[in-house]
Amino acid sequence: MTDRPFLDIEHLTARLKGSGTPLLRSVDLAVPAGSVHGLVGESGAGKSMIGKAILGILPRSVEVATGAIRLDGTDLQSLPSAERRTRVGALTALIPQDPLTALNPSRRIGPQITDRLVDILRWDRARATDRARQLLDEVQLPDPDRILRSYPHELSGGQRQRILIAAAFAAEPRLIIADEPTTALDVTVQKQILRLIREMQERHGTAMLFVTHDLGVVSKVCQSLSVLYAGKIVESARVEDFFRAPAHAYSRALLAASPRYTDPDGSLMPVPEEVMQAVRAEVAAFDEGRAANV
């Protein structure tokens, strides 16, 4: 296959330091350049953990045990930490979940957008500021000069999320990790932000790993997705195939559990107990299989 995926994760296993509790169980994931891959699962399934492992910002209580994270063919895990940091800084960016804590409250917006351009790409301030102005225009924020001079508390949540999107695209990264970028926002704003992310992604041709628990969002934004349970990928599929016929029983139950706008009065369907037991048994069998192989 000549079309090498831009992000290629192979057998990524992470665990809690000390107790050794597994958090990611041999995760395999591939995101081609310019494509959006959704990562869904319940709370605690390890969705964000995968993003953090790529970016190198795992909590200190977590360690990557085995596996490779390849960006454009280079395995990040094999790089010394300083080199890994600059490489990740140049190739990736993060759109975080909560716009209220993702901007430094005591610094003006301008330098927070241009930091990476100046620090990593070695642009001069003036050129970086021009670029920031152009980006704010792209994310449809009026009066960019005023915004560049503002402090975060002077702006609304929606404005701040637009700024974070602008900052993420600033250095033209090849991969963006969007960690539930709309969860903390008001429902009406969510839709606009989602459309904006999609537009920006298409215009810049950036690959994206889109972490969410909302299958509706996945169907609108992503080309492919992986369903995660207890740190193990139970199914990876193209979006069309997945929504037509999910292969795994857990995926089917998850899809059935999503509320539908077409049927607002319909009661919410929890994932049936037997499906939960089956997927848990699958994970347990995987753990035993690993133990037997060692």
Added chain:
Amino acid sequence: MAEVTTDARGLVKRRLGLRLWLSGGWLLILTLAAVFAPLLSPHDPLSQDLLGGRIPPMFFHGADPAYPLGTDSLGRDVLARLLYGGRIALIVALVAGLATCVIGSTLGLIAGYFRGWPDMVISRLIDIWMAFPPVLFAILLIAVIGPGLTSIILAIVVIDWTRFARVVRAEAMAQGAMDYVASAQVAGRTRVGTMLAEILPNVLPTVIALLTLEMGIAVIVEAILSFVNLSISTDDPTWGGMISEGRTSVYQAWWVLVFPLVCLFLTVLSFSQLGEGLKDRFDPVLR
């Protein structure tokens, strides 16, 4: 057509506030008085006049216009002693306050941001340190290294660095958990760079408030040590020393006790109010 402001969040101006003016004003007066003490004071603060002892201050029966705030039992000018005492109080406040602040905050910042073993070491050190009774600690220290301005400053730093370390550590820990720190790290900042460029500006308002508070505390500690005769030589004018002397003759000459007491009170109050006022004014997070 008048321009319509659709979003006024950026336009909110915070007023300087009365307490900032009052406390700043008093400290400015005090600073000027301390700097120009030799010019302002009509008499030598040390010269005694046993025949001219206990002259009451202005507007009281028997007052001498040459001694506007009266004289003490040894005939020394109270105003001159107040001015020179203010000098020592301010030097102690500035030097001890800043040194305490720098040492405590640095350790607190490192412990709170890096966590792990640096935090273990620093936190245990704080715990052990705080188990010592502070005044006893100071007295012991001065007994060992001998009295003098340097010993007082040293004693204050040694006792009080934990105040900064504890508060800054907690604050740095809270800030370290914020998403913007993760973003900075993803953007390629080093750990130390993140600590200085991202965390430090956000703990600075707290540090400044604590610093002014600490300056007030330093003045008090200096006064306490003078009061128990552990400050600089008993001859040198300090507010604590004056209070100590005035106490013995409070029924015959109340002014020797009251004037330094008022100065001490206003100065300590001003320092703490200045800190609060500055925090209100400059912390972008407070609204």
